Each structure stands twice: as C-alpha cells, then as structure tokens.
Amino acid sequence: MLFRAPLLLSLLALGGCDVHEKNQTQQEQIQARGALRVGTLYHPLYYFLRDDQEEGLDYELARLFADSLDVELTMVPAYSLDELFALLDTGKVDMLAAGMTITPQRRQQYRFGPSYYDIAQTLVYRKGSSRPRDPSQVEGEIRVLAGSSQAESLHSLQLELPELHWETRRDTDAEDLLRQVAEGRADYTLVSDILLARTQRYYPNIEAAFTLGEPQPVAWVLDQRTDDSLLGQMLTFFDQQQAAGTLARLNEKYFGHVQSFDYVDTRTFLRRTETILPSYQPLFERYAGELDWRLLAAISYQESHWDPEARSYTGVRGMMMLTEDTARQVGVSDRLDPEQSIRGGASYLSSLMDRLPDAIPEDERVWFALAAYNIGLGHLLDARRLTRLREQDPDSWAAVKENLPLLHQPKWYSKTRYGYARGRETRQFVNNIRQYYQSLLWKDNPGTDPGLTAQHENLPAEPET
Incomplete structure (x- = not known):
C-alpha cells in the first residue's frame, strides 16, 4: 500500500486535470x-x-x-x-x-x-478564344479546385445543365489554374473575381466571361x-x-489598388521588366534605404516608364520626374542622370514620409507620401483637412483618396490653404504605382513559399468539449 499511495494520488491528479479541461x-x-x-x-x-x-x-x-x-x-x-x-x-x-x-x-x-468581404464566382477564358456569355455557351472543360466553393457551384449547376463538362484538381491552386488558362493548357476555370483582378496583372491574356450566381460572403x-x-x-x-x-x-x-484592367499597359509593363528594368535594378536597390526597391521601381515606371530622358510639359524630368526645386533640395545636379534621379527620388520620398503627421498608421504612410510626391505635401494636407471637414478619418488613406478629387472643385478648394490641385490624377497615380508594385512583388515571387515545411504534422488533436 505504501507503494500504491503515490500512484493513486497521481492518477487522481491526472483525472482531475482531465475533468478540468x-x-x-x-x-x-x-x-x-x-x-x-x-x-x-x-x-x-x-x-x-x-x-x-x-x-x-x-x-x-x-x-x-x-x-x-x-x-x-x-x-x-x-x-x-x-x-x-x-x-x-x-x-x-x-x-x-x-x-x-x-x-x-x-x-x-x-x-x-x-x-x-464578398466574392463573385467568375468564369475565366483565354483572350482570343470564343467568349461564353452564360453557362449554356461553355464549350470545353472547366477546371476547379477539389473541395472548393466553385466545385460546389458547378455540381449544383450540372443538375440544370447535364452536358456541362468540368473536373476538379487536387494537385494545384487557383492561381495555377489561371496560369493554365493563360497558357492554353485549360479551356476555362472558375475563380473569385478578386483573384482574377489581382492576377490579370501577371497574365494579361485571361479575361472574365461571366459571373456565376450571387456574391458569396467570406468568413472564418x-x-x-x-x-x-x-x-x-x-x-x-x-x-x-x-x-x-x-x-x-x-x-x-x-x-484598394485593384482597379479596371488595362491589357496594353500590362503587356508593355511586363515586357519592360524583362528588357529595361534589369539595367536599373542595381540602382533602385542601392538607394532604396529603408524603402522596398520595387516600390521605387514602380514609382519610376509610373513617372517615366524607366526612360532616363523622359520630360514633361510641366518641366519635370528624368527617371523619377523631379522638378528643379526638388532636385536642388535633394542635391541632384543632373536630373537626366539615372543614378542621380533615382537617388534623389528615394531621398525625397523618404523625407515626405518623415514629414507626415504621426497619427497616420505606419502601413498607410507610404500611400500618403506617394500622393504628396505627385501633388505636393501642402495639397495633400489640404485633402486631409477636407476629409476632416466632411467628418471622415483624415488618417485613413481610403477616406483621403476619395476626397482628393474635391481639390478640383471651387466649392471645396476655396476652403483650403493651397487651393486648386489635380486630385483625381493623384488618386490614379497612387493606384497605378500600387498595381505596378504588386506586379513586381509577384515577379520576384517572395510570398507563398511551397518549400516551407508545414507546421501541423506534430500538433496534437484536442477533443471537443
């Protein structure tokens, strides 16, 4: 009994823990x-x-x-x-x-x-092939992910259209299915409208044919x-x-940066990332500092399409389209010199980020800074004031970008310190850069990493309570 008492106490303790859990x-x-x-x-x-x-x-x-x-x-x-x-x-x-x-x-x-948020199931086809306008016009095979909501939708649809031909894939992901359509290895796929909008920047020859059913809510x-x-x-x-x-x-x-798709612009951009960008990438990397070099490259493409001789009727010049005043401010003597222009543009953008109000969230400061890069810091601060005047959040880029076009209108710019400005162009300027930036991030493919070891293999299961 003397030997069993500790064992009995241990068992009781373990049992108590199990009951407690x-x-x-x-x-x-x-x-x-x-x-x-x-x-x-x-x-x-x-x-x-x-x-x-x-x-x-x-x-x-x-x-x-x-x-x-x-x-x-x-x-x-x-x-x-x-x-x-x-x-x-x-x-x-x-x-x-x-x-x-x-x-x-x-x-x-x-x-x-x-x-x-909500998504819409969208049938995707390859540009140049016949576009179906509704499910009854689909001629060919639709590929979707096994276990996906798209597979569930097609299963229901086939009750109405028995001739509908589709198959599920387990060895791929939705973006790869879009790639298969782009390369002509699949006739169609069904994906969310959001994924298509983001992916068209990388595969410009895919297009939406039609939307299937009502929008579907996304949740945990x-x-x-x-x-x-x-x-x-x-x-x-x-x-x-x-x-x-x-x-x-x-x-x-x-x-916020997902916008209407421009086929010609996207094809031109992707081609120039192969033919022109490699010559200037070392300069973007050298002068990026705490910024992402790909963001600098995106700004430069928006400004000059990576043309060091670029000039504008407004007097701005070079890879980063600097004004004479800005060039003097950041120590650039020759705006048409690619290295000086990139160094100056990076320095100017960093200074704008430092001069923004501290209340602006860290992950949104860059969008405010890009707007200031285009329109001037004074006009950006005016847009923030108008946002506050309209009882919206002046520290939210989503709110401020919607109010930037008000700087066109006498009713509103008459209330500002710096007056009229082309706010609508600035909003487009920032959106374009965000699109180019996302495309460069994708091109480098630093995100989803299938080589990473899954963490779940040794995780213990827990019973339902």
Missing part, C-alpha cells in the same frame, strides 16, 4: 494553452512570407484576434483545401482563416464567423460544437474592428 470552454482552452492555432493557405490575400515576415489579410486579422484573447498566434499553413479542412476536423487547429466562402454544403458541417470557419465561446468572442472582435476602422483600413490595403 473538459469543463473548460473552447476559449478557456485556447487561453490556457497560450496560443490560437489558425489553419490557412499560402496566398497573397490569406497568408504568406515576405523577407521572413508574415503578411496577408487573414494573418493580420488573426493576429489582432489572438491579441484580443491575450494569446500568441500560431499560423498553420496547409497545401490544399482537403488538408485544410482536415486540420479543423481533427482538432489540430482552432479555426480556419483562408478566404473561405460560406456555402450551403459547408454550413451543414461547420460554423462561420461574420463575413468581412469553426467546427461544429455546442460551445459558442470562441464564436461569441469572434463576433465581438469583428464589431470592435469595424467600429475602430480596422476593417476599412485592411480593405484599402489589400483591395
């Missing part, structure tokens, strides 16, 4: 563990690594959600939708955050948080259980982020 809510289990485990997919909108830094819309929101729970965030990337749902089904993650659409079939198996996914503690916290969290303007800021960051 089972009595905990899901939120309490996460807080006891000290980490929120989030399943995701590598994707420029969801989660990716750039220069060893985690980024993505879903990552940023998940990080804030983990902060609200006072725990660490552990992102668990999967390499397919099947694998992603398996992580949740086996208890290896607490939730999924990967641009998941809410569909009838998924609602039968899972719970969803509040929607934070939870498993089915009677315990709603985490879901309740999630609802509160999204309400708070909506009120704080965080959702609007992230919407601007990830979607």
